Amino acid sequence: MEWLGYFNYWIVVALMMIGFYGVIARGNMAKKIMGLNVFQTSVFILFISAGKVIGGSTPILREGVTVYTNPLPHVLILTAIVVGVATVAVGLALAVRIQEAYGSIEDDHIAEQEAAEEREQSESPQ
Numbered sequence: 001m002e003w004l005g006y007f008n009y010w011i012v013v014a015l016m017m018i019g020f021y022g023v024i025a026r027g028n029m030a031k032k033i034m035g036l037n038v039f040q041t042s043v044f045i046l047f048i049s050a051g052k053v054i055g056g057s058t059p060i061l062r063e064g065v066t067v068y069t070n071p072l073p074h075v076l077i078l079t080a081i082v083v084g085v086a087t088v089a090v091g092l093a094l095a096v097r098i099q100e101a102y103g104s105i106e107d108d109h110i111a112e113q114e115a116a117e118e119r120e121q122s123e124s125p126q
Contacts, residue, residue: 008049015042027107029098033091040084044077 015038022035051073059068095105102110 008045012042012046012049015039015045029095029105029107030092033088033095036091037084037088040080040087044080044084047073047077047080 019035019037019039019042022038023032026032026035051070053067053069056067056069057065059071098110099105102113104110
């Protein structure tokens with residue numbers, strides 16, 4: 001039952017693998033962005049888990065408190081969440097622009113259209 005003490009780390013590993021699979025295995029750009037978001041969330045949970053000290057108190061000097069928790073990892077994760085939301089927003093905005101330009105956000109369709117355009121340019125007389 002000792003492995004139950006590391007339950008949050010097992011969750012982190014599972015979320016990382018799910019997010020990594022979403023980024024690598026999917027051809028749809030929206031699904032890739034969602035996979036990246038799941039991966040980011042797992043990293044946030046990892047840092048918060050590593051920064052928590054069991055039995056630790058806030059770093060305020062009080063009588064009888066000898067173990068303190070460092071607040072820096074939690075503050076850094078708050079900043080990372082804001083950056084992560086902005087990254088997802090930019091990624092989705094780019095996906096919308098790609099949808100407007102190519103009519104699809106599937107990697108295969110875009111690659112086919114790019115190859116067809118290159119063939120047309122190379123075949124046309126200059």
